[in-house]
Amino acid sequence: MSLHITPVSPALGARIEGVDLSQPLSAAHHAQLHQALLDHQVLFFRNQPLTPAQQARLAAHFGDLHIHPIYPNVPGQPEVLILDTAVTDLRDNALWHSDVSFLETPALGAILSARQVPPYGGDTLWASSSAAYEALSEPLKRLLDGLSATHDLNKSFPESRFAITEQDKARFEDAKRRHPPRSHPVVRTHPVTGRKGLFVNEGFTTRINELPDAESDAILKLLFSHSTQPQFTVRWQWQQDDVAFWDNRITQHFAIDDYSPQRRIMHRATVLGDAPY
Template identity: 40%
Template sequence: MGLTITRLPQTLGAVVDNLPEHIDEATAAALSEAWAENLVLFFPQARLDDERHIALGSVFGTLHATSPGLEDDHRDQTVFGPNGEILEIDARKDRANMWHTDVTFTETPPVGSLLSMKVCPARGGDTLWSNQYLAYETLSEPIRDLVDGLSAEHGRPPMTGVHTHPMVTTHPVTGRKALFVNRGWTTRIPGLSPLESRGLLDLLFAHAEKPEHTVRWSWQPGDAAMWDNRCTMHYAVNDYGDAERVLRRVTMYA
């Protein structure tokens, strides 16, 4: 059977079945088109070993375990792969249960990530993604006009560095505008008073996180998912107590 791609009924996400062992040009093109259209691709029971994980991720960018040039950015997690491309994330060491977009505190945030679930709880431990195109497009026109001209600071020193990015970005592939702020890393809007900055960011966070903008995936061991960091946020639900949850992830950079 050939590759099949089925859109989910939510505002983002598609399921990819029959992923071949090796990614040829036609498969890469089909996956790239589906990724641009759906923002998140889910691969049920893909069972990616490290070699296939690296090969698939490499179709979409240059791979790093976390942030290029930040050797201490592994948060006590383990790195695998011939060039340290794969970060293993064990929930017993770190739980990022907050809406966020990965590594926006760097000058050039990643294009996306490809995650392979190794061990997951029997119940709980889902992940949600939010469509940031839709978050921008469903703002009222006056608020869109306001945020179109603003930038925001991302980062939480001393844990991270700080970089400023436009609050609205244009996707280099689709040409669509996306809201580019997230509760995890966006902290301040230069040029506004602290009260104005906090009020506007809180409004945008609440709007972007609305259930109407999201898709939710319930994991099984062997599942994989790939998301576009330029137009999504995600949230790992912390509802599984002491159960084990271990995944491996590559992060793609342009």
């Protein structure tokens, strides 16, 4: 049975109907979802309750899964991390970022399941990195092509917030040891579509390596602002049991922190990708 695909924004995003994500994907549905992800960059599904095991199985259709070095995970299902505002300081999600871009092989994508959402607020924004790149002037594209940038776990996960207890400190020091800063191209080529996109983000990118500090700061400030303009974005209003699946190679996202003191619980399964080029 073919999926029903409804675009929700010109730049990116589509709502998908006609599949039960709690069941193993058929070969046909897997192929259709993969193509829809390439075409629309972020996919949205309503009314798809998933257990952590089902969510991990779904994500594993698309690649090996990542275990996050900082966030807590579901007991017995370590590939599914927990984003719970009653437990963890999630300010690092309330800015534009590309998940785990500090890895040598950052995420291909992620599947996010809404377990508990406030009655209003708590929306998430996604931005198309390819749409942002394609809107740049040709001289600026030529400047950026061939440059690299440093991505650092410490920028979004500072010791002051994530190493409070002795147990936290040990985990944090281990995370820093296993995940030193990494360099990636400023302009990344999508490994499947060949489409170019900006691969710098406010969450983890600290500097452009080939430029002096002042020039690096100025260019990054410009790119952070340019790439998140409204015309490059889509905004999703969560309902309980919604699922979002995004291509992390060509997007970045922002979880709006506007619902305190209400609680928001999300589960995320992250699919590992390949080294950017």
